[in-house]
Amino acid sequence: MSTVILVTGGTGLVGKAIEYVIKTEPENSRFGKKPDETWVFASSKEGDLRNPEQTRKLFEKYKPTHVIHLAALVGGLFKNMKYKLTFLRDNILINDNILHTSHLTPSTTKLISCLSTCVFPDKVTYPLDETKIHSGPPHESNFGYAHAKRMVDVQNHAYKEEFGCNFTSAIPTNVFGPNDNFDLEDSHVIPGLIHKCYLAKKNNTPFVVSGTGKPLRQFIFSYDLAKLFIWMLREYDDVEPVILSAGENEEVSIKEVADAIVKAVGFQGAYSFDTTRADGQFRKPASNEKLLGLIGGFEFTPFDQALDTTVKWFIESYDNARTGKKD
Numbered sequence: 001m002s003t004v005i006l007v008t009g010g011t012g013l014v015g016k017a018i019e020y021v022i023k024t025e026p027e028n029s030r031f032g033k034k035p036d037e038t039w040v041f042a043s044s045k046e047g048d049l050r051n052p053e054q055t056r057k058l059f060e061k062y063k064p065t066h067v068i069h070l071a072a073l074v075g076g077l078f079k080n081m082k083y084k085l086t087f088l089r090d091n092i093l094i095n096d097n098i099l100h101t102s103h104l105t106p107s108t109t110k111l112i113s114c115l116s117t118c119v120f121p122d123k124v125t126y127p128l129d130e131t132k133i134h135s136g137p138p139h140e141s142n143f144g145y146a147h148a149k150r151m152v153d154v155q156n157h158a159y160k161e162e163f164g165c166n167f168t169s170a171i172p173t174n175v176f177g178p179n180d181n182f183d184l185e186d187s188h189v190i191p192g193l194i195h196k197c198y199l200a201k202k203n204n205t206p207f208v209v210s211g212t213g214k215p216l217r218q219f220i221f222s223y224d225l226a227k228l229f230i231w232m233l234r235e236y237d238d239v240e241p242v243i244l245s246a247g248e249n250e251e252v253s254i255k256e257v258a259d260a261i262v263k264a265v266g267f268q269g270a271y272s273f274d275t276t277r278a279d280g281q282f283r284k285p286a287s288n289e290k291l292l293g294l295i296g297g298f299e300f301t302p303f304d305q306a307l308d309t310t311v312k313w314f315i316e317s318y319d320n321a322r323t324g325k326k327d
């Protein structure tokens with residue numbers, strides 16, 4: 001029987017990374033395309049996943065045997081704070097439709113959903129691990145989104161207990177790479193800084209980074225994350241989620257990120273930190289001990305190399321990248 005993998009949110013950062021890996025890794029290798037596989041990277045144009053009927057039609061069209069569920073309503077900090085109910089409700093609808101349609105579709109035998117480290121409690125002992133998801137409320141700033149994502153883990157367990165469904169979830173740390181959202185107003189830290197530095201070089205203006213640069217973050221390159229999703233699809237069949245991340249010893253300060261971006265962009269102008277702006281949480285390290293114990297060895301792309309690849313893609317794709325307002 002042939003395998004049909006449906007990737008929802010297939011034209012986003014992670015979906016594009018999975019497509020890239022499937023196309024470029026050697027065929028029939030651990031992360032490459034298998035001879036009997038058909039990969040479908042669905043975009044929002046193919047159906048509104050908040051709508052159960054449109055979700056059902058998407059599944060009827062492709063008859064997937066496996067689903068990697070990446071589709072979500074996402075946004076930056078300020079959007080999350082302003083539209084808590086919208087982020088809660090839309091994501092609950094999307095997730096419920098995907099999970100329930102996967103359960104009802106006879107051909108579908110496995111589902112992996114993508115969560116986020118924001119599901120973890122605001123007040124928690126570090127490092128984060130897979131047992132701590134529900135041990136306290138999430139941070140107020142992403143209350144809606146985080147609760148909607150948490151419910152996926154709850155539903156995975158309920159579907160397994162009641163119907164025996166092979167549903168699970170992945171929890172990546174901060175993802176970056178080609179095809180990211182580089183919008184100056186609504187992007188995450190790395191794509192936002194890349195765009196700002198690019199414009200500073202282009203316009204011969206100062207490059208100013210918000211905050212002190214001291215906070216630490218764990219980043220994962222989208223191509224590495226794509227390989228880990230492919231691994232989960234083929235080799236991981238437990239309902240319990242897995243944190244997909246480089247190790248705690250791979251934490252990078254925001255200053256180190258900015259320094260690397262300055263180097264990769266080739267910026268030689270004035271460069272400073274606006275210490276009047278808030279830093280946010282200092283660090284929130286996550287453990288990848290479970291992942292490494294299961295996968296049996298995995299080499300993460302060195303941060304500088306991954307950043308160089310991302311910057312190069314952004315500059316080459318500037319006119320078509322998701323950059324929001326142009327200069």
